[in-house]
Amino acid sequence: MPRAPGQDAAEPALPGRQRRPLEGEAAEGRFGGESLVIAPQWIGDAVMTEPLLRRLQARGEQLTVAALPWVAPVYRAMPQVAEVVELPFAHGGLQWRARRSIAKQWQGQFEVAYVCPNSLKSALVPLMAGIPKRVGYLGESRVGFLTHRLKNPPKGTRPPMVAFYSALSGDGDIAQDRPHLHMDARTVDRDLLPWGLRIGAYHVFAPGSEYGPAKRWPAAHFAELASQLELPVVLLGSGKEAELCESIAASVNAHQRGKCLNLAGKTSLDLAFSVIAAAKNIVSNDSGLMHVAAAMGVPQVAIFGSSSPLHTPPLNEQAQVLWLKNDPNYQPALDCAPCFERECPLGHTRCLVDIAPARVLRFL
Numbered sequence: 001m002p003r004a005p006g007q008d009a010a011e012p013a014l015p016g017r018q019r020r021p022l023e024g025e026a027a028e029g030r031f032g033g034e035s036l037v038i039a040p041q042w043i044g045d046a047v048m049t050e051p052l053l054r055r056l057q058a059r060g061e062q063l064t065v066a067a068l069p070w071v072a073p074v075y076r077a078m079p080q081v082a083e084v085v086e087l088p089f090a091h092g093g094l095q096w097r098a099r100r101s102i103a104k105q106w107q108g109q110f111e112v113a114y115v116c117p118n119s120l121k122s123a124l125v126p127l128m129a130g131i132p133k134r135v136g137y138l139g140e141s142r143v144g145f146l147t148h149r150l151k152n153p154p155k156g157t158r159p160p161m162v163a164f165y166s167a168l169s170g171d172g173d174i175a176q177d178r179p180h181l182h183m184d185a186r187t188v189d190r191d192l193l194p195w196g197l198r199i200g201a202y203h204v205f206a207p208g209s210e211y212g213p214a215k216r217w218p219a220a221h222f223a224e225l226a227s228q229l230e231l232p233v234v235l236l237g238s239g240k241e242a243e244l245c246e247s248i249a250a251s252v253n254a255h256q257r258g259k260c261l262n263l264a265g266k267t268s269l270d271l272a273f274s275v276i277a278a279a280k281n282i283v284s285n286d287s288g289l290m291h292v293a294a295a296m297g298v299p300q301v302a303i304f305g306s307s308s309p310l311h312t313p314p315l316n317e318q319a320q321v322l323w324l325k326n327d328p329n330y331q332p333a334l335d336c337a338p339c340f341e342r343e344c345p346l347g348h349t350r351c352l353v354d355i356a357p358a359r360v361l362r363f364l
Contacts, residue, residue, distance in 0.1 A: 034062050034111055036106070036126065038117065039066060040071070041117060042210075042288060043071060043288025043291070049165045050181065050295065051162055051165070051166050051177035051178065052116075058080075063082055070269060072084050078181065094121065099124055099125050102125050107130055109129075110126075112134070112135065113135065114168050115136035116165060119139070120141065120142045123145035132147070134147045135149075136150070138150065159175075160310075160312070160313070178315045179295040188274040188277050195234075195275075197275065199278040202233065203231055203283065204235075204275060204276055204283070204284075205222055205226065206282060206293075208240070208241030208287065210238070211307075212342025214341050215287070216352065217305070218349075218353055220251075221353075221355070221356075222283070225364075226248065228357065231280060232260070234275055235262045235263060237264035240265075242262070272289070276292055276296060277298065279293075281298065282298055284302060285303050285304075286309070290302050290314050300318065301322065302314045302322070303322050303355060304323040304351075305337070305349065306339050306341055307340060
């Protein structure tokens with residue numbers, strides 16, 4: 001890739017930027033300017049920023065989203081985003097050289113930056129690039145990094161995450177915002193073909209959760225549910241979840257050959273989006289793929305354990321949420337939930353184990 005003007009040879013170049021053609025009044029140059037959005041690091045959080053971006057684009061702002069590679073596909077499914085830039089950052093460390101190089105290339109390109117994460121590092125490049133207006137929440141001593149600062153609500157009164165992000169727009173009527181993702185039908189057809197999948201002719205299971213086992217419905221429950229379904233099941237997840245998904249597939253396929261197709265760790269996130277978009281329905285834990293399915297309007301069963309659907313629900317009229325905490329018929333009551341821990345502090349994970357496969361089956 002050619003170096004940008006003034007870029008040091010030893011510094012990494014910014015990944016290619018792919019601009020979507022603008023339409024309507026924005027294309028005529030009558031409204032808005034160039035805006036940068038620094039994306040969150042989690043897939044679910046990225047999905048929940050979609051209403052914010054829709055609001056910004058509707059008022060004429062031309063949007064470039066800077067995202068880590070594993071989050072970037074979320075923004076490619078948002079028609080209001082003109083460009084998606086994949087950031088070359090890894091977890092941990094300041095990575096000063098890469099940030100300085102990107103800041104040089106961004107100088108003079110943007111009028112405003114919306115910094116979605118609360119970290120100091122996420123606000124550093126917009127500051128170094130000299131973007132005049134920098135909007136974000138207070139946190140990690142970054143008062144001087146932002147020109148327009150929102151106070152972080154106390155944990156006990158924090159709004160749902162969609163409204164939390166939409167507030168960065170400065171608009172007031174945000175309580176009913178709902179994320180929407182769009183997949184091109186031709187792309188979906190192309191992606192399904194190599195796997196022999198047909199639209200609406202399979203279920204999707206997403207049995208993983210990056211956060212930890214206290215959010216994962218037992219693998220044995222997923223396997224039992226799959227064995228009771230008539231249609232095939234496609235298992236989705238990251239490379240870290242491949243072994244978990246393979247244990248489910250092996251258990252089911254041992255008795256019903258070919259019933260489960262394990263794609264965990266074998267597909268890009270873009271392809272996983274196509275698989276979800278064309279599924280009859282999806283069963284998942286509280287995870288990023290749960291929010292992807294919700295934003296696509298796919299019928300779903302979302303299983304909650306250590307986390308709470310009051311804070312991060314699947315915003316989908318076709319979603320069925322199962323959470324024993326708010327089930328008055330479940331005894332003894334789950335006074336420990338939601339604990340928001342990675343592993344069950346009490347060692348029993350009743351909040352998930354006691355949701356029987358037969359209960360999920362009723363909604364499929």
